[in-house]
Amino acid sequence: MARQSGSKKKSAFSGLxxxxxxxxxxxxxxxxxxxxxVGLLPSMVAFMFDRSQGRTMSRCIFGLNFSGVAPYIMEIxxxxxxxxxxxxxxxFQPVALSIMYGAAGLGWLLYLAMPPIVANVLNLSAQRRxxxxxxxxxxxIKTWGDSLIKEIDRSGx
Amino acid sequence: xxxxSSNKEKPGLMAQEAEMQKQDVSDGADEQDGAGEKKDxxxxxxxxxxxxxxxxxGGGRSVEIxxxxxxxxxxxxxxxxxxxxxxxxxxxxxxxxxxxALVTDPTVPTRQDLIRFLTGVHIGGxxxxxxxxxxxxxxxxxxxxxxxxxxxxxxxVLVPGEKQKKIDEHDFAxxxxxxxxxxxxxxxxxxxxxxxxRADNLFFxxxxxxxxVVGDCCAAPAGFNQPLVYETISRMTADPAGRGLxxxxxxxxxxxxxxxxxGIGHTPLEKLREQDIIDVKLSKGSFQxxxxxxxxxxxxxxxxxxxxxxxxxxxxxxxxxxAWIDGRRAKPVQSNTERRAARSQNISxxxxxxxxxxxxxxxxxxxxxxxxxxxxxxxxWLRRGLADNDRAKHMSExxxxxxxxxxxxxxxxxxxxxxxxxxxxPSGAIRFKGFSAMVDGLGSMLSYDVQHGRGPQRFAxxxxxxxxxxxxxxxxxxxxxxxxxxxAYKNLRYYIQQQSAGYGYERCLYAIVRxxxxxxxxxxxxxxxxxxxxxxxLEKAAADLPDxxxxxxxxxxxxxxxxxxxxVEAQLLALQNPSDEVEYSRAIISMLALVxxxxxxxxxxxxxxxxxxxxxxAVKVFHSKARRERVEHEIPKLAKRxxxxxxxxxxxxxxxxxxxxxxxxxxxxxxxxxxxEVFDLESxxxxxxxxxxxxxxxxxxxxxxxxxxxxxxxxxxxxxx
Numbered sequence: 001m002a003r004q005s006g007s008k009k010k011s012a013f014s015g016l017x018x019x020x021x022x023x024x025x026x027x028x029x030x031x032x033x034x035x036x037x038v039g040l041l042p043s044m045v046a047f048m049f050d051r052s053q054g055r056t057m058s059r060c061i062f063g064l065n066f067s068g069v070a071p072y073i074m075e076i077x078x079x080x081x082x083x084x085x086x087x088x089x090x091x092f093q094p095v096a097l098s099i100m101y102g103a104a105g106l107g108w109l110l111y112l113a114m115p116p117i118v119a120n121v122l123n124l125s126a127q128r129r130x131x132x133x134x135x136x137x138x139x140x141i142k143t144w145g146d147s148l149i150k151e152i153d154r155s156g157x
Numbered sequence: 158x159x160x161x162s163s164n165k166e167k168p169g170l171m172a173q174e175a176e177m178q179k180q181d182v183s184d185g186a187d188e189q190d191g192a193g194e195k196k197d198x199x200x201x202x203x204x205x206x207x208x209x210x211x212x213x214x215g216g217g218r219s220v221e222i223x224x225x226x227x228x229x230x231x232x233x234x235x236x237x238x239x240x241x242x243x244x245x246x247x248x249x250x251x252x253x254x255x256x257x258a259l260v261t262d263p264t265v266p267t268r269q270d271l272i273r274f275l276t277g278v279h280i281g282g283x284x285x286x287x288x289x290x291x292x293x294x295x296x297x298x299x300x301x302x303x304x305x306x307x308x309x310x311x312x313x314v315l316v317p318g319e320k321q322k323k324i325d326e327h328d329f330a331x332x333x334x335x336x337x338x339x340x341x342x343x344x345x346x347x348x349x350x351x352x353x354x355r356a357d358n359l360f361f362x363x364x365x366x367x368x369x370v371v372g373d374c375c376a377a378p379a380g381f382n383q384p385l386v387y388e389t390i391s392r393m394t395a396d397p398a399g400r401g402l403x404x405x406x407x408x409x410x411x412x413x414x415x416x417x418x419x420g421i422g423h424t425p426l427e428k429l430r431e432q433d434i435i436d437v438k439l440s441k442g443s444f445q446x447x448x449x450x451x452x453x454x455x456x457x458x459x460x461x462x463x464x465x466x467x468x469x470x471x472x473x474x475x476x477x478x479x480a481w482i483d484g485r486r487a488k489p490v491q492s493n494t495e496r497r498a499a500r501s502q503n504i505s506x507x508x509x510x511x512x513x514x515x516x517x518x519x520x521x522x523x524x525x526x527x528x529x530x531x532x533x534x535x536x537x538w539l540r541r542g543l544a545d546n547d548r549a550k551h552m553s554e555x556x557x558x559x560x561x562x563x564x565x566x567x568x569x570x571x572x573x574x575x576x577x578x579x580x581x582x583p584s585g586a587i588r589f590k591g592f593s594a595m596v597d598g599l600g601s602m603l604s605y606d607v608q609h610g611r612g613p614q615r616f617a618x619x620x621x622x623x624x625x626x627x628x629x630x631x632x633x634x635x636x637x638x639x640x641x642x643x644x645a646y647k648n649l650r651y652y653i654q655q656q657s658a659g660y661g662y663e664r665c666l667y668a669i670v671r672x673x674x675x676x677x678x679x680x681x682x683x684x685x686x687x688x689x690x691x692x693x694x695l696e697k698a699a700a701d702l703p704d705x706x707x708x709x710x711x712x713x714x715x716x717x718x719x720x721x722x723x724x725v726e727a728q729l730l731a732l733q734n735p736s737d738e739v740e741y742s743r744a745i746i747s748m749l750a751l752v753x754x755x756x757x758x759x760x761x762x763x764x765x766x767x768x769x770x771x772x773x774x775a776v777k778v779f780h781s782k783a784r785r786e787r788v789e790h791e792i793p794k795l796a797k798r799x800x801x802x803x804x805x806x807x808x809x810x811x812x813x814x815x816x817x818x819x820x821x822x823x824x825x826x827x828x829x830x831x832x833x834e835v836f837d838l839e840s841x842x843x844x845x846x847x848x849x850x851x852x853x854x855x856x857x858x859x860x861x862x863x864x865x866x867x868x869x870x871x872x873x874x875x876x877x878x
Contacts, residue, residue, distance in 0.1 A: 056854040063861025067868035074872045107861050114860070115853030122845050126838045133831040133838075140828050144821060145782040151825050152832070 031076050031087030038091050039069030042104035061107040068103025072096055222292040224250045225305050227258040229296055235313050236306070238358070238373045239382035240265065246305055248287065255308035256287055260294050261376045263301040263684055264608040265398070266601060269672035270349055272304070272375045280343045282336030284309055284360065284370045291684050299682035302376075302672075309370050311361020315418060317427070324366070324419060326456045330482045333359070333419060334460070336368050337412055338478055345405040352379035352403055354411040355387045356418035378601035379403060384424055385431050387411045390438055390467050392595055394517055395586035399594025399602030404638070406469045410443070413464025413473075417447050420457040426450055439514035442467050442495060466490045469584075498542035502535060512543060516582035519574060523590055527570055530577050531556065539581075551580045551631070568622065575624045583631040589619045596625050596642050599649075600669030603662065607676065613662035620646075620653045620665070645669060659729035663715035677712035688720040689756045692749070692764065699763035704770050709745045717748050721755065738774035743808060746775060750805035760799035768804060769796035775808045780821035784813070 025033045043062040050058040076087055090096060141148055219226045226247040236243030240262040248256045261267050275286040285307035293300050314324075324332050337354060344351050353374035362370040376382075380400030385393050389410045392400045417425050425447045426434050437446040443465040447453065453461060460481050463473030471490045473481075480486075501508035502515050505522040509515040515535070519526040529535050533556060540549035555576045562569030575589045586593045592615040594602035603616040619625065629643045645668075652664040666673055675685040675694075679702060683694035695708055709717075714732060718725050728751075731737070731744035746768055753761065769792045776792075779785050788807055795803045 052854065054855070054858070056858040059858040060854070060861040063858070063863070063865040066865045070865075070869050070872055074876060078876070110861060111854060111857045114857035115850040118853035118856060119846055119849030122849050123842075126841075126845065130835050130838050133835045137828055137831050140824050140831075143782060144780050144824050145785070147777070147780045147821070148824060148828060151780075151821070152828060155825070155829075 029082065031082045031084055032073055034084060034087045035073050035076055035091050036069060038097075039072065039100040040065055042101055042108075046104075046108070057108070057111050060111040061104050064107030064110065065100065065104035068100040072100070218295075219247075220292070220295060221249075222258070222303055223288055223290040223305075224248060225256060225258060225288070225290075227260075227303065229294075233257050235316075236308075236372070238376050241373070241376040248305075256305055257308050259304040259306060259373055259376055260297070261302040261304065263297065263299060263674065264605075265377050265381065266604050266670045266674075267302050267304075267377070267672045268375045268379065269686075271344075271351075272672070274344070274347050274349060275375065280340055282338075282340040282362075282368070282370055283343070283374075284372050286373075286375065289375075291686060291690070300684035302684065302686075304373065304375060306373065309360035310363045311366055313357065314359040314361060314369055315356040315423070317357055317424065323422075326420075326454050329416070329419070329457065332367060333369050333416065334412070334478065334482065336362070337371060337415070338475060340371055341405060341408045341412065342475060344408070350379060350403050350405060351408050352400075352411070353377075353382060354408055354415055355383055356415045356424060358382075359415070359419075378598070378605075380407075380598075381601070383411065384427075385434050386424060386426050386438075387414045389469070390443060390513060391469075391582075391584045392586065393435060393438065394520065394582075394588065395593050395595050395598055396602060396605070398605030399586065399592075399598035401595030401598030401601075403595070403597065404469075406472055406474075409464050409472060409474065409478075413461050414443075414447075416457055416464070417451070417453060417461045420454045420461070421451045435517060436514070439495075439511060439517060463490050467495060496543060496545070498538065500538070500542045502529070502538040502542065504529065512539070512545070512548065512581040513585065516578045516585060516588075519578050519581070520588035520593065523571075523574060526577075527574060530573060531559065531570070535577065548580050552577060555580065572622050572624070575619075575622070576627050579624070579628050579631050583628070583633075587619060587624055587628055589615070589622070589624055591615065592619055596628055596646070597638075599625070599646075600666065600673075603666055604670050604673050607662070607666065613666075616665070617653055617662055620649055623650065657729065657733035658709075658711045659714035659718045659725070659732055661711065661715070663712050664718060667716050667719035675712055675716045677710050677716070679706075679708070679710065679713070685716070688717070688752060691716065691720075692753055692756070692761055693758060695749075696758075696761045696764045699767040702767070704767070707745055707771065708764065708767055709748060714748070717752060721752060723751055723755065725751065739777045742771055742773075742775040743778060746772065746801065746805050746808070750801040753801045761801060762797070762799040765796040765799045765801055765804060768801060769793065772804065772808065778808050778814065779817050780824075781817050784817055 022033065025036070040062070043058060043065045046058040046061040047055065050056075072090055075090060076082055079086060091100075218229045220229055221227075226249055228245045228247070231245035233243040233245055236257050236259065238259055241259050244258045244260060246256045246258040248254070272286070272289050275283065276289055277287070279285055287305040287307055289302060289304050291300055292303050294303065341351060341354070351371070351374045354371060358372040359369045360372060362368040378398055378400070379402045380388060380392060381397050383397075383400070387410075388395075388400060389403075389407055392403060392407060395401065414425060426437070429437065429450070434446070437449070441449060444462050444467075447461065447465065448458075460473065460478065463477055463481070466472040468490075473490070495511045495513060497510050501510050503509075504515065504518040505525040507518060509518045515538075519530070530552075533553070536549050536552040536556065539545050539552055555573055559569050559573050571590060575587070578585070578588050586595050587599075592602070599616065599619075603613060605611075606615060607613055625646050629639060629646070632639050648668065649665045652660045652668065653662060655661065655664075663676075666676070672686055675681070675691065679698045680691070680694040683690065683697065685691050685694045691713070695713075699708070709732075714729065718729060725748055728744040728748045731740040735741050749764070749768065753759075772792055776785050776788050779788060791807055792804065795807060
């Protein structure tokens, strides 16, 4: 119970820190804030709807989404005058939106594709282990003959 | 023409022998033709009894047995001993002196202790036993014990049905009694008994008829060939085969009857039937029975009375006999000490006045005697008629025990009757529903029953119902002989209660009859008496017997267990469970190997091949296929060498077996672990999918985070450069 309340506190604290960062960012660097707010929109949506343990889906989408947004933030930061106009001009270009949201989409695809891949890997490794064990058993039978089977049956029954 | 010299001729093997003799049977490999003229001289031994030995046949066939050549067609009936036939024999090692061979009846055990004592020893008054051999006898087409005796210089002293050569009454002591006393004393000094002293087993030891010698005493169980009249009151009620070894007192009684027989010129009471002899001896006492029916010479009355005393404590011994020979007056004895009741006890319409005669009456009327025993009539008779409160008390105790009998009331009633007989005649034979044997004659009785179609059941009934224990309990005073018998009996009871091979009646038989040959059908004809003969006999049998039979049956297992010096209880334990083929075959091979290791011979080709064929289950003692193949490969090689010990060692390498066992256990564990892992892997599909989803999502999140970090890092680096 204490742990649960602790984790709640932690998430409340991190949520608060995000809001505080956002407010700070809004006040200090509004163009960057606008770029992040628009660019990370898929991540925010995912964050809202993701109910999985550890929010792996939103983390997955966020990682690639942020990778798509990061170049545009760098571009804004590289210009001398950081204005809201420049920021909006840059981010509302179709290519920029496609890159940012496409990256988020790739994150989502990665989230969908990864479990089957892992399942296949695990299955293959299990099959290989089973065939190794069967081979070992065949070897034992070859060495010990019927008495081994009889003994196994006897001890089994 | 064959003259029957025995008082009772038993049917059986010897009758077959006579048939075979007529049919001119095959001689056997070692038989030789052409005894030629020798046989005529051999047939001529004019006896003082006035007869000549009859040579039947005339083919001149001979068999070499040890140091003797035996002429199988040259019978010497005057030396026959019961069922054992005598043949002319030639001593190949010694020129002087004639010999004859006594071919024993293989269905009756010989007396090993006496054979060992008498062989090669000269005892004045006893016919010389030159040698003994177990040999193939062509007329029986089997092996049997052949005893070689020095032919006595004179003939038989008394031939039933013929006139006896008169021995002067005054020479009696010198001619008859002294030589016989010498024999009895010599035998008694060795703790043995002769038990074949009788008038028609006496020969004149010299042509002048100055001394007698007593004939064979080894060819049959103690007292087996004795006419009933020569047996003491205690032993006469036993079957001939069960009369028991007895003591020197029994020999002295027989000596007394022999003196009486020689005095009157024929066997006393010979005109009476056996039952009448029993009745008259029981009712009147032995001495009275003889003097009532026969006319004894006056000079012999005193020793005959002394020796025929029915009370063994009162019976004359050697000192009294010596005193009588020296002309001194011996203490007078009461010939019949049996107490006679004032009134009779009736069983099946017959009146009995003495306890012993009543015991015999009960034994002969088994079923009808139950009622008077159960309702206490006999007990009252003992108390009032015989004034014997002690016996009456024991009788009432026995009756009371009947009330405690469980479900098997019939058996309890039989036990009551058997106990009653022992109470009435404590020194007499154990009698149980037709079975009648002395405790020291149980073994020979069992042997006789088994070999003459009666089977072991009667003996087993007596032992299982523990009748001998009651007999031991009724023996008064301390007697080392009785103690020894009691100890031996305890073992018998244990053996008979065990059902598995190596025990049962077979074990009893070989344990108590030292000269009992092995009765296994495989080697019965080879007359295997000694453990050293066993494997050669099996080697011979191995050539003919079917491959699937085992070389050790119940008889052989019991024979080995008794005669081998080593303890084979572990092997016998394994034989208890024939369904465990591995242990069963190992036990059999182990027993045979042990016998070969102890007694040889070194090369047993046929038996080794036989054992090798049966080793298939024993090879299974190894789990490893490689080891099994190696053993299977080795078996034929070792079998060729004929060494059972090597064959056994092959399957009984303890170190190798332990290693095999340890490795096998490890292999079983490995196999089981692999099996359970495979099962886990095969049954964990849904769990694995669940795991894959979780891990996949985490991996995707991680990869995405890493990409983000890399992108940011790359952008910074690009900005810096």
